[in-house]
Amino acid sequence: MEEGKKEINLDSILESLGPYGRYNILNFVLLLFPVLLSSFFECGFIFEAREVDYRCEIPICEGISDFNDTSWTNFSIPFNHEKNKLESCVRYAPIDEANERCSADAFYMNKTVPCKSFVYGESNTLVKEFNLGCEESKRTLVGTIHSTGMFAAMVFTGAISDRFGRKVAIGLASIASFIFGMSRAFSPNYWVYIAMHFFEAGFGGGLYPSAYVLGVELVGLKQRVIVSAICNMTFVVGEVIIALLALFVDNWRTYILILYSPAIIVGVYVWFMNESARWLLSKGRKEEAIKILKSAAKINNLDPRKLDLDALGDPLLRPQNQTVDKQSQLSKALRSSIIWKRLLICSFLWITCSLVYYGLSINSTSLLPTNNRYVNFMLVVLVEIPAYIIVVVVIDKYGRKRTLMACYVTCAVTSLLFAFLPRSDWWSITLYLICKFGVTVAYSSVYIYVSEVFPTNMRQTLISVCSMAGRIGSLLAPQTPLLALYHRSMPLSIFGFMCVLCSTLVVLLPETSNIRLPDTIEEAEQLSKVKSKIDI
Numbered sequence: 001m002e003e004g005k006k007e008i009n010l011d012s013i014l015e016s017l018g019p020y021g022r023y024n025i026l027n028f029v030l031l032l033f034p035v036l037l038s039s040f041f042e043c044g045f046i047f048e049a050r051e052v053d054y055r056c057e058i059p060i061c062e063g064i065s066d067f068n069d070t071s072w073t074n075f076s077i078p079f080n081h082e083k084n085k086l087e088s089c090v091r092y093a094p095i096d097e098a099n100e101r102c103s104a105d106a107f108y109m110n111k112t113v114p115c116k117s118f119v120y121g122e123s124n125t126l127v128k129e130f131n132l133g134c135e136e137s138k139r140t141l142v143g144t145i146h147s148t149g150m151f152a153a154m155v156f157t158g159a160i161s162d163r164f165g166r167k168v169a170i171g172l173a174s175i176a177s178f179i180f181g182m183s184r185a186f187s188p189n190y191w192v193y194i195a196m197h198f199f200e201a202g203f204g205g206g207l208y209p210s211a212y213v214l215g216v217e218l219v220g221l222k223q224r225v226i227v228s229a230i231c232n233m234t235f236v237v238g239e240v241i242i243a244l245l246a247l248f249v250d251n252w253r254t255y256i257l258i259l260y261s262p263a264i265i266v267g268v269y270v271w272f273m274n275e276s277a278r279w280l281l282s283k284g285r286k287e288e289a290i291k292i293l294k295s296a297a298k299i300n301n302l303d304p305r306k307l308d309l310d311a312l313g314d315p316l317l318r319p320q321n322q323t324v325d326k327q328s329q330l331s332k333a334l335r336s337s338i339i340w341k342r343l344l345i346c347s348f349l350w351i352t353c354s355l356v357y358y359g360l361s362i363n364s365t366s367l368l369p370t371n372n373r374y375v376n377f378m379l380v381v382l383v384e385i386p387a388y389i390i391v392v393v394v395i396d397k398y399g400r401k402r403t404l405m406a407c408y409v410t411c412a413v414t415s416l417l418f419a420f421l422p423r424s425d426w427w428s429i430t431l432y433l434i435c436k437f438g439v440t441v442a443y444s445s446v447y448i449y450v451s452e453v454f455p456t457n458m459r460q461t462l463i464s465v466c467s468m469a470g471r472i473g474s475l476l477a478p479q480t481p482l483l484a485l486y487h488r489s490m491p492l493s494i495f496g497f498m499c500v501l502c503s504t505l506v507v508l509l510p511e512t513s514n515i516r517l518p519d520t521i522e523e524a525e526q527l528s529k530v531k532s533k534i535d536i
Helices: 011-016 022-044 138-166 166-184 190-204 207-214 220-249 252-262 263-272 276-284 285-300 320-337 337-367 375-381 384-399 402-419 425-453 456-484 489-509 521-529
Strands: 054-056 090-096 109-112 118-120
Touching: 011 276, 011 285, 022 166, 022 207, 022 220, 022 252, 022 263, 054 489, 090 166, 118 402, 138 166, 138 190, 138 276, 166 190, 166 207, 166 252, 166 285, 207 220, 220 252, 220 375, 220 384, 276 285, 320 402, 337 375, 337 402, 337 425, 337 456, 337 489, 337 521, 375 384, 375 425, 384 402, 384 425, 384 456, 425 456, 425 489, 456 489
Parallel strands: none
Antiparallel strands: 054 118, 090 109
């Protein structure tokens, strides 16, 4: 930066504006609404494509009883004692298919055949309408396709946000969510439904990160952790609303219409919001940024002249060799074994957090011993609220490594106990909730920690690599219910094994608590030699 030019000190100006003034509160409310909606869009498929009870259709016997009547199913459909219900995909073979009768002597009791058609226990469900009986892989594919779309969204969401602005990214994502989400409600068949899921997530998946970034950029350094926690808690509230909506809305198409229709509201009002002053400064649009800051001061009843806005430097005054420097830093990073090791370990930590976090939410509707899938889901997401509060307290007091190791060990122990102990309401629910609590703290801690072990000039790039790797976990999570079909302990056993491995890998990483962020590759490599005030 040129001699005599003052460095940009936007954080001090934002502090002077007052983080809890009317301007920020108004913008927070407007930004928390898309955060709330993003929870609808990211997790709504859990109930949209929920598991439903069904059994074989026995044409000759249907119509003489209701779905749960076992007066004739005892001799026509096998009973699964482990699951305590009728088999879903096989029936007893008829002795004479040409003259099938609904009587005990008309079926082979030691021979079964696959079902040709099904009777569903719930009406107006996706599984029933698209006849997905005994095609569990198609049902779970819904979540994987959605996560694949979210993965694709990460490729260009950041580019749109950084190049065209935060509110542009929010506006485009909300409009895309509205168009493709509403279109999904009118899908004529399964494959159109799947395609709309991918496009909705692919073009609208950037709603949460874009709103989150704009919210964080409204405040100074001291308030960012609080803003982050508020966004996370708002997301949890949205998940609870999803479960309540699914409880009272039986029709899956109506459910989708209710979830996605509010997106158009965001798609309209976001264009009337102010852009991020921090982003404008990074693009050299200093006059626009100052105009927004002066407007914010007036709304907060402050005198703009006292903010010393002229002290903001010109962010365009950068060294001419910046591109060359970036290239040399990337080359150094690729040659550094220390950076590579951290990148691989942090990516695996992120994958594990993502797999366990989403896996626990998805499996909660079927693995927990209580019969109410909606209560199960709400319990599992509500436990995240104290977790977000705890992480703010413990991560600075006890350090990053201790916090992460304790969380991974907690997840490992509770998931393995849940997998192999006999199921009971009290024990099982408690262990499951502790596991979800632990992985939520770990997930929040990983995001903070990863931003501290990489150098400033490569931080966003390397964080993006870790984040994209983490999407592998969210891609696999919707398929974990299939493992429970082979053995009920398999999903939680895999979660436990990966958490054990993570707790071991964390030992290989440096402690970063109370240590200045590294700016170069060399400084990042030296972190392993620096002793933190909180070191293991």
